Amino acid sequence: MLLKILKMILYFFVIFAKPVYADNFDSTVDTSSNQYFQTIAFTTLGYPSIKDILYQKADFVAEGTASTLSNNIGGFTDFDYTRRIPMVADYVNVPPGTLIDVVYLYKNSTGHSVDISKVVWVLSRNNKTNGDLTELLNVSGYSEGNLNYKYSGQNLTKSGIYKEYTGKGMIPNGGSGAYILESVTVKNPLNIDSVKAVANTEGGVDFEIYVQNNSNEYLNNLKLTYSGHEETFNLGAGEEHLVTFSTLSVPSVLGTFSIYNPNIKQVCAVYGSPYYTYNLTDAIPVLSYRGTNVVPGAMVQPIRDSFCIKRIPYTMISEPMVLSVVEEKPETVEEVLGITDNLIESNNENILPKTGSMDWTLVGLLVVDGLLWYSVYILRRNHESKNTNSGICTKSK
Numbered sequence: 001m002l003l004k005i006l007k008m009i010l011y012f013f014v015i016f017a018k019p020v021y022a023d024n025f026d027s028t029v030d031t032s033s034n035q036y037f038q039t040i041a042f043t044t045l046g047y048p049s050i051k052d053i054l055y056q057k058a059d060f061v062a063e064g065t066a067s068t069l070s071n072n073i074g075g076f077t078d079f080d081y082t083r084r085i086p087m088v089a090d091y092v093n094v095p096p097g098t099l100i101d102v103v104y105l106y107k108n109s110t111g112h113s114v115d116i117s118k119v120v121w122v123l124s125r126n127n128k129t130n131g132d133l134t135e136l137l138n139v140s141g142y143s144e145g146n147l148n149y150k151y152s153g154q155n156l157t158k159s160g161i162y163k164e165y166t167g168k169g170m171i172p173n174g175g176s177g178a179y180i181l182e183s184v185t186v187k188n189p190l191n192i193d194s195v196k197a198v199a200n201t202e203g204g205v206d207f208e209i210y211v212q213n214n215s216n217e218y219l220n221n222l223k224l225t226y227s228g229h230e231e232t233f234n235l236g237a238g239e240e241h242l243v244t245f246s247t248l249s250v251p252s253v254l255g256t257f258s259i260y261n262p263n264i265k266q267v268c269a270v271y272g273s274p275y276y277t278y279n280l281t282d283a284i285p286v287l288s289y290r291g292t293n294v295v296p297g298a299m300v301q302p303i304r305d306s307f308c309i310k311r312i313p314y315t316m317i318s319e320p321m322v323l324s325v326v327e328e329k330p331e332t333v334e335e336v337l338g339i340t341d342n343l344i345e346s347n348n349e350n351i352l353p354k355t356g357s358m359d360w361t362l363v364g365l366l367v368v369d370g371l372l373w374y375s376v377y378i379l380r381r382n383h384e385s386k387n388t389n390s391g392i393c394t395k396s397k
Helices: 002-016 065-069 360-389
Strands: 036-044 091-094 099-108 114-122 143-151 154-171 176-186 190-199 205-213 219-226 229-235 240-247 258-261 265-271 286-290 293-296 305-311 314-317
Touching (some): 036 114, 036 305, 065 099, 065 176, 114 176, 205 219, 229 240
Antiparallel strands (some): 036 099, 099 176, 190 205, 219 229, 219 258, 258 314
């Protein structure tokens, strides 16, 4: 009786238990049988407080890093983890200077341990001119090339720009998790090259501000504001612009100026494929190496741009300005027909004699000499007059 009961329990267990299949990727190297699943997410820690950037919180859009790390890959994929659901932590709308976390999510359903030696974050479309995140992100150490793998007997290639990271190594069957691959910042295309503020002779301040566009985009309607002064200008790719203006007085504190950039820039590294289509490699946001062989992550479906970074409008604030002190060198002005010392050429041939100079010692000597001459002349004349009037004469023979 006991034996019959045990057989019946075993029968029902076999009938209703869900079978677990081990993938045969290691023997076929065909990713259609790969049961190691993976994807990534773009997240932030929240509204960033950036020293020199102001922005509207209403324009800011991003998923939180903490909630994503506490989630699992099932919240971002479907179709048995093979489809990456779009519009779920695959885009951010943020100002420059924002720190973006690239979160890697994975699950091992192979039935055995797998060695994930590398993880590869995709930074561009196959043709990078269609989308290249390095235009908007401060990221280094990336490569450009081809990653090859097989799917359903077809040899496929993922091209473009990507960055490799060391994997977690051996992951046991059933192992899953999420961690940050890297944190990167959004670039600011504007740079304030130099600022000069000098007091002028009219009691005000002259300003010279050089602004550089460090991107390959055209920036329209940039607006610089300082006190009551506003100036709108455009900057071409790599172009520098000089802003000059003056104030009528010298403020006790010069303070800062601001530059408003209304230009929105969006770049997407992934372009989705139709449902149930797995041979279009532009739809892949992440790959990894199982040992030495490449396996793709969940593909974005359906067709749409995905894994996008959007730079929203923002205002850039300068460092506090400081009034420059110009030291004036003492000048000896010696005019000769309107020509002054500081205008005389250093070439000896062009130096004029300083005939306009006056030597007061010489003048004094001339005056004394004149007085002496005058006294001698008068005395002599008086003496000669006296001799004439004396009536002295000679006797004639």
